Amino acid sequence: MPFLSIMDLHVNIEDKQILNGVNLDVNKGEVHAIMGLNGSGKSTLANVLLGHPRYSVISGDILVNDESIIKLSTDARAKKGLFLGFQYPTEVSGVGYSHFLRNAYNLLTKSLADEQKNREVFLTVREFHEYLKKNLDNVGLDPSFLSRYLNEGFSGGEKKRSEVMQMLVLRPNLAILDEPDSGLDIDAVKAVAEAINKLIETGAGVIVITHYARILRFLTKLDKIHVMSKGKIIKTAGRELSEELEVKGYSWLGLAEDSK
Ligand SMILES: Nc1ncnc2c1ncn2[C@@H]1O[C@H](COP(=O)(O)OP(=O)(O)OP(=O)(O)O)[C@@H](O)[C@H]1O
Numbered sequence: 001m002p003f004l005s006i007m008d009l010h011v012n013i014e015d016k017q018i019l020n021g022v023n024l025d026v027n028k029g030e031v032h033a034i035m036g037l038n039g040s041g042k043s044t045l046a047n048v049l050l051g052h053p054r055y056s057v058i059s060g061d062i063l064v065n066d067e068s069i070i071k072l073s074t075d076a077r078a079k080k081g082l083f084l085g086f087q088y089p090t091e092v093s094g095v096g097y098s099h100f101l102r103n104a105y106n107l108l109t110k111s112l113a114d115e116q117k118n119r120e121v122f123l124t125v126r127e128f129h130e131y132l133k134k135n136l137d138n139v140g141l142d143p144s145f146l147s148r149y150l151n152e153g154f155s156g157g158e159k160k161r162s163e164v165m166q167m168l169v170l171r172p173n174l175a176i177l178d179e180p181d182s183g184l185d186i187d188a189v190k191a192v193a194e195a196i197n198k199l200i201e202t203g204a205g206v207i208v209i210t211h212y213a214r215i216l217r218f219l220t221k222l223d224k225i226h227v228m229s230k231g232k233i234i235k236t237a238g239r240e241l242s243e244e245l246e247v248k249g250y251s252w253l254g255l256a257e258d259s260k
């Protein structure tokens with residue numbers, strides 16, 4: 001049984017159909033990439049997996065461990081071990097970064113009973129702080145970020161590093177990362193990929209949405225690459241597909257820039 005099973009998923013935003021029959025299985029610990037032209041529905045899929053209220057599921061289903069999650073709240077989905085790293089992380093003024101992470105961590109640790117044995121148990125605020133500092137260091141962010149508000153005034157690249165740092169702290173069973181490499185300098189792409197590799201080592205699954213082969217080259221594990229077009233997955237292949245797309249673009253798949 002796959003950890004995640006997306007079955008013939010049709011999704012609308014207002015009255016516009018965006019996803020048009022997506023099928024995707026991700027087994028425990030598998031690493032998948034989703035590529036595709038701008039506007040093909042990649043972020044829509046990511047957002048709908050975590051239950052963003054703007055999107056309506058018209059038909060089809062999303063199963064986690066064989067149970068439908070489409071009626072669950074975003075919180076309940078997070079408690080099942082799903083994590084979303086946003087394409088455009090929002091700034092949350094007034095919410096302290098370390099306070100936010102400690103609350104989220106505690107909530108998840110309580111609910112992920114089966115995973116407890118794999119998670120650090122924190123006795124003190126200081127120990128948790130050390131754990132955060134270690135993870136900040138993993139993504140190349142300075143400890144001073146802990147005393148700031150969540151994402152407020154972070155640069156584009158800092159926001160992206162911050163997303164994967166949250167992922168490392170929360171240790172999801174499946175992380176969906178929407179363009180974790182966009183806007184990053186070359187060293188940062190490597191740092192973010194290494195953070196993803198650390199999560200992979202814990203046995204978690206990952207779905208990376210990206211436009212570029214570069215970040216995928218750094219990943220220690222990559223099981224499948226999918227191409228999305230017009231709200232559907234139209235091709236699935238191995239690691240070599242991203243290199244082929246980098247050289248040839250999408251036209252050889254019958255996709256032109258004007259046929260999202
Ligand atoms: N609120 C909305 N109202 C109408 N259309 C929308 C809305 N939100 C998204 N769309 C449309 O849904 C389509 C898919 O968008 P989505 O963000 O999923 O694409 P994407 O594959 O992530 O693209 P990119 O690579 O540019 O990030 C686009 O045509 C977009 O304009």
Ligand SMILES: [Mg+2]
Pocket residue numbers: 042043044087178
């Ligand atoms: Mg997108």
